[in-house]
Amino acid sequence: MSEELTFPAESAALLEPRLPPKSDAEEALRSRPFVTLTFATSLDSSLSLSPGVRTRLSGPGSKAMTHYLRTRHSAILVGVSTVLADDPALNCRIAGTASQPRPIVIDANLRWTPRRSDKVFEVCRNSVGLAPFILTGVDESSLPRESIELLHEHGGKYIRIPATRSESTSRLRFDWNDILAALQAEGLSSVMVEGGGQIINSLLDPAYQDLIDSVIVTIAPTWLGQGGVVVSPDRVTDTTGVPLPVARLSHVSWHPFGEDVVLCGTLRE
Ligand SMILES: NC(=O)C1=CN([C@@H]2O[C@H](COP(=O)(O)OP(=O)(O)OC[C@H]3O[C@@H](n4cnc5c(N)ncnc54)[C@H](OP(=O)(O)O)[C@@H]3O)[C@@H](O)[C@H]2O)C=CC1
Numbered sequence: 001m002s003e004e005l006t007f008p009a010e011s012a013a014l015l016e017p018r019l020p021p022k023s024d025a026e027e028a029l030r031s032r033p034f035v036t037l038t039f040a041t042s043l044d045s046s047l048s049l050s051p052g053v054r055t056r057l058s059g060p061g062s063k064a065m066t067h068y069l070r071t072r073h074s075a076i077l078v079g080v081s082t083v084l085a086d087d088p089a090l091n092c093r094i095a096g097t098a099s100q101p102r103p104i105v106i107d108a109n110l111r112w113t114p115r116r117s118d119k120v121f122e123v124c125r126n127s128v129g130l131a132p133f134i135l136t137g138v139d140e141s142s143l144p145r146e147s148i149e150l151l152h153e154h155g156g157k158y159i160r161i162p163a164t165r166s167e168s169t170s171r172l173r174f175d176w177n178d179i180l181a182a183l184q185a186e187g188l189s190s191v192m193v194e195g196g197g198q199i200i201n202s203l204l205d206p207a208y209q210d211l212i213d214s215v216i217v218t219i220a221p222t223w224l225g226q227g228g229v230v231v232s233p234d235r236v237t238d239t240t241g242v243p244l245p246v247a248r249l250s251h252v253s254w255h256p257f258g259e260d261v262v263l264c265g266t267l268r269e
C-alpha cells in the first residue's frame with residue numbers, strides 16, 4: 001500500500017481541542033478511554049450505498065483529516081460487518097506517522113474468519129499498522145485455532161468480554177462500558193469509533209451518550225439514496241409516547257476540507 005497522505009499543521013491545530021489529551025499525566029487521570037465518534041456521511045445520513053459495499057465519501061482533504069485522527073488515538077474501533085464489507089487497513093497513512101492505532105473489531109458472535117491476505121495483516125507485516133484485537137463473546141474453547149495463531153503471529157488477539165443475548169435477535173450483545181473497560185485494561189487510552197451504522201447507532205443510545213467525549217463528522221456533498229447504511233439511532237419518546245430528539249451537539253464548529261465539511265461537537269453541555 002503506497003498511498004501517503006499529508007495533513008497541514010494548521011488544520012491539526014484546529015482539531016486539537018477536540019482530541020484526546022497529549023500529556024501522559026492527563027491520560028493517567030482517566031478511568032476509561034477518551035472516545036471520539038467519527039465517520040463520513042452523505043447528505044442523507046448514509047455511510048455507504050448498501051450494507052457490504054465500500055463507498056468513498058471523503059475527498060482527499062477530509063480523508064487526510066481522518067488519518068490524522070487515527071494517529072492521535074490509541075485505538076480505532078469498527079463493527080464486524082465493516083470488516084467483512086471493506087477489508088479495511090485501519091492504519092494511518094500520513095507520511096512520517098510516529099504511532100499507529102490498534103484496530104479493535106467488535107465481533108461478539110465470531111463472524112469474521114481472519115485471513116493472512118486481509119489488509120489489516122498486510123499493513124502489519126509491512127510495519128505500517130498494528131494487528132487487530134477482536135472483542136468476542138464466544139467461549140475461548142470455540143475460537144478457531146488457525147485464527148488465534150494468525151492473530152498471535154501478527155501481534156493481535158481475541159479478547160473475551162461479557163455479553164448478553166438480545167431478546168429480539170438472540171445475538172450476543174456487548175455493553176459499551178464493558179467494551180471500554182476492555183480497552184482500558186489493554187492500556188489503550190483513547191479510541192475513535194469509526195462505524196459502521198449499527199455500531200454508531202448503538203453508541204448514540206441515551207444509555208451510552210455520556211461515554212462519548214468528542215464527535216467529528218465528515219459531511220460529503222452527495223446523496224447516496226435509499227437503501228444505504230444510515231446513521232439514525234433508535235427513537236426516544238417521552239412517557240406519553242411523543243418522540244423526542246435523541247441527541248444534539250453543542251460547542252459546534254464547522255471546518256471546510258476541500259469539497260467536504262467537518263463538523264465537530266460534543267454531546268455534553
Ligand atoms: N463512511 C464511513 O465513515 C464508514 C462506513 N462504513 C460502512 O458501514 C457499513 C457497515 O455498517 P453496518 O452494516 O451497520 O455494520 P457494523 O460495522 O456497524 O457492524 C454491525 C455488527 O456489529 C456487531 N455489533 C454491533 N453492535 C454491537 C454490540 N453492541 N454488541 C455486540 N456486537 C455488536 C453485530 O454483529 P453480529 O451480527 O454478529 O451480532 C452487528 O451485526 C459498511 O458498508 C461500511 O462500508 C463503516 C465505517 C465507517
Ligand SMILES: Nc1nc(O)c(N)c(N[C@@H]2O[C@H](COP(=O)(O)O)[C@@H](O)[C@H]2O)n1
Nearest residue numbers: 040055056057058066086088089090091
Ligand atoms: N472517513 C471515511 N471516509 C470514507 O469515505 C469512508 N468510506 C470511510 N470508511 C471507513 O474507513 C475504513 C477504511 O479504512 P482504510 O482506508 O482501509 O484504512 C472503512 O472500513 C470505514 O471504517 N471513512
